[in-house]
Amino acid sequence: MTTDLTRFAHRIFQAQPFSMFLGAELTAVGPDSAEIRVVNRPEIQQQHGFVHGGVLSYLADNALTFAGGLALGGDALTAEYKINYVRPAVGDLVVARAEATATTRRQAVCQCSVYVVSEQGEEHLVAVAQGTIVRAGGQED
Amino acid sequence: MTTDLTRFAHRIFQAQPFSMFLGAELTAVGPDSAEIRVVNRPEIQQQHGFVHGGVLSYLADNALTFAGGLALGGDALTAEYKINYVRPAVGDLVVARAEATATTRRQAVCQCSVYVVSEQGEEHLVAVAQGTIVRAGGQED
Amino acid sequence: MTTDLTRFAHRIFQAQPFSMFLGAELTAVGPDSAEIRVVNRPEIQQQHGFVHGGVLSYLADNALTFAGGLALGGDALTAEYKINYVRPAVGDLVVARAEATATTRRQAVCQCSVYVVSEQGEEHLVAVAQGTIVRAGGQED
Amino acid sequence: MTTDLTRFAHRIFQAQPFSMFLGAELTAVGPDSAEIRVVNRPEIQQQHGFVHGGVLSYLADNALTFAGGLALGGDALTAEYKINYVRPAVGDLVVARAEATATTRRQAVCQCSVYVVSEQGEEHLVAVAQGTIVRAGGQED
Numbered sequence: 001m002t003t004d005l006t007r008f009a010h011r012i013f014q015a016q017p018f019s020m021f022l023g024a025e026l027t028a029v030g031p032d033s034a035e036i037r038v039v040n041r042p043e044i045q046q047q048h049g050f051v052h053g054g055v056l057s058y059l060a061d062n063a064l065t066f067a068g069g070l071a072l073g074g075d076a077l078t079a080e081y082k083i084n085y086v087r088p089a090v091g092d093l094v095v096a097r098a099e100a101t102a103t104t105r106r107q108a109v110c111q112c113s114v115y116v117v118s119e120q121g122e123e124h125l126v127a128v129a130q131g132t133i134v135r136a137g138g139q140e141d
Numbered sequence: 142m143t144t145d146l147t148r149f150a151h152r153i154f155q156a157q158p159f160s161m162f163l164g165a166e167l168t169a170v171g172p173d174s175a176e177i178r179v180v181n182r183p184e185i186q187q188q189h190g191f192v193h194g195g196v197l198s199y200l201a202d203n204a205l206t207f208a209g210g211l212a213l214g215g216d217a218l219t220a221e222y223k224i225n226y227v228r229p230a231v232g233d234l235v236v237a238r239a240e241a242t243a244t245t246r247r248q249a250v251c252q253c254s255v256y257v258v259s260e261q262g263e264e265h266l267v268a269v270a271q272g273t274i275v276r277a278g279g280q281e282d
Numbered sequence: 283m284t285t286d287l288t289r290f291a292h293r294i295f296q297a298q299p300f301s302m303f304l305g306a307e308l309t310a311v312g313p314d315s316a317e318i319r320v321v322n323r324p325e326i327q328q329q330h331g332f333v334h335g336g337v338l339s340y341l342a343d344n345a346l347t348f349a350g351g352l353a354l355g356g357d358a359l360t361a362e363y364k365i366n367y368v369r370p371a372v373g374d375l376v377v378a379r380a381e382a383t384a385t386t387r388r389q390a391v392c393q394c395s396v397y398v399v400s401e402q403g404e405e406h407l408v409a410v411a412q413g414t415i416v417r418a419g420g421q422e423d
Numbered sequence: 424m425t426t427d428l429t430r431f432a433h434r435i436f437q438a439q440p441f442s443m444f445l446g447a448e449l450t451a452v453g454p455d456s457a458e459i460r461v462v463n464r465p466e467i468q469q470q471h472g473f474v475h476g477g478v479l480s481y482l483a484d485n486a487l488t489f490a491g492g493l494a495l496g497g498d499a500l501t502a503e504y505k506i507n508y509v510r511p512a513v514g515d516l517v518v519a520r521a522e523a524t525a526t527t528r529r530q531a532v533c534q535c536s537v538y539v540v541s542e543q544g545e546e547h548l549v550a551v552a553q554g555t556i557v558r559a560g561g562q563e564d
Contacts, residue, residue, distance in 0.1 A: 018193035021184040043162040052159035053219055054199025061194045078194055080414055082223030082364055082505040084532045086525035102509035102548055109507045109551060128524055128532060130553045132362055132507060221555055223364040223505055225391045225414060227384035243368035243407055250366045250410060266384055269391060271412045273503055300475035303466040325444040334441035335484045335501055340477025360476055364505030
């Protein structure tokens with residue numbers, strides 16, 4: 001992957017006001033993969049003190065988009081995805097890792113795992129997601 | 142639907158720090174339906190000025206949970222859902238309306254439509270979602 | 283909808299060996315909708331005598347494809363879909379009805395409900411599905 | 424995994440008339456995984472000579488069910504799943520491999536990859552799926 005594409009990914013991420021609002025970080029990118037993190041804090045939780053499903057969804061959605069965009073080589077968007085929550089999200093940190101599983105000219109089918117990380121660095125799977133990423137402009141035109 | 146259940150739904154919603162952080166409102170509840178709104182503002186957008194998919198996902202996820210919880214008659218959580226984004230979300234307001242399509246003792250399969258609303262009050266569909274809501278405690282035990 | 287498109291839909295359906303093998307019928311088509319039926323018989327069942335989920339999936343998948351193809355105006359294929367089974371499928375007949383919910387130049391997001399029909403003509407919902415249909419050629423090129 | 428559970432899985436599979444009708448075989452089972460195969464032939468194809476999506480769906484659905492049932496330790500059923508088709512299915516054989524990704528007392532979230540196999544034994548990914556498997560009786564009661 002060219003350094004240009006890495007730089008492009010980080011520039012796009014920093015240009016997402018919602019990602020900044022959540023305090024999310026794009027912590028790793030590869031030729032067809034991406035990792036996004038957010039530190040747990042009260043504002044991102046639901047009524048039982050778990051990280052809200054909407055935050056896990058944001059992480060999965062955005063990690064899928066970046067993995068797919070990197071695989072497709074440019075600006076991209078999530079056309080659709082599904083997510084299964086597998087355990088309550090309790091931990092210091094939430095990390096989503098996505099990769100493109102099958103890439104064609106026009107779309108990338110990507111998969112994502114979302115983990116909570118404890119203070120001791122132990123990771124526990126909290127959600128898995130699968131979706132379709134298309135080149136930007138591709139969904140609507 | 143008992144007024145108690147309506148009150149319970151509003152109390153749960155107000156107890157979600159993430160919903161408060163986003164400025165979301167639970168604007169309608171029925172025996173098996175719920176509507177959640179959020180006013181558009183820069184902090185919930187992505188790099189092109191559209192409402193971020195993560196916000197649409199939050200709205201769908203949470204509206205599905207409340208519709209399912211109301212249908213099931215108590216505290217509930219989204220076990221899984223899928224969402225299709227159908228057009229860029231541009232508008233003054235975003236509204237998610239969900240309803241339970243099929244309810245059994247233990248779960249409710251729910252469907253949700255997410256709209257943007259223009260200044261003139263016109264609604265445009267931006268996403269559709271479908272998922273499974275289970276009684277709280279049901280997913281993990 | 284032109285009669286040509288109706289005729290085209292029926293011709294495509296008849297050209298699907300798997301649909302013929304299952305004894306399925308394309309029983310209704312509209313400008314953005316389709317209905318497919320199959321008569322229940324032992325060969326399409328699973329170990330408990332219910333219609334096999336694979337048959338409900340076939341019906342949903344194919345009804346989604348035809349609804350989307352009709353909305354898009356030509357040959358189409360299902361890029362992805364999700365299905366929720368909501369009750370065991372017991373009945374004389376299984377009917378899937380799909381319609382395009384949001385159509386753009388390149389894709390149609392479609393939704394489908396699958397019913398069993400009793401001898402008395404009563405319909406019971408057994409599954410709901412949602413998916414993306416793209417123009418043929420669109421997924422791979 | 425006890426041999427009893429292996430035997431149970433094969434007995435259930437053989438008791439599925441639809442699997443027999445399709446000529447499918449349960450070719451491998453593990454403590455939380457399953458593999459199902461079907462030899463390609465005209466009856467399972469669609470109008471372009473590719474294996475019909477409904478057959479890929481059957482394979483994914485059933486492989487998910489068996490993987491989940493093995494992980495849960497008994498009779499199980501697919502509550503829901505989603506599938507992405509990633510390339511036309513052309514080949515001598517179609518193979519679906521599923522495994523349980525996250526298992527709790529009541530459900531297993533499973534993932535599945537479907538491949539076509541050429542005469543030379545080369546495998547190509549044609550679909551990926553993800554779904555929820557619940558203990559039999561669990562969905563409806």
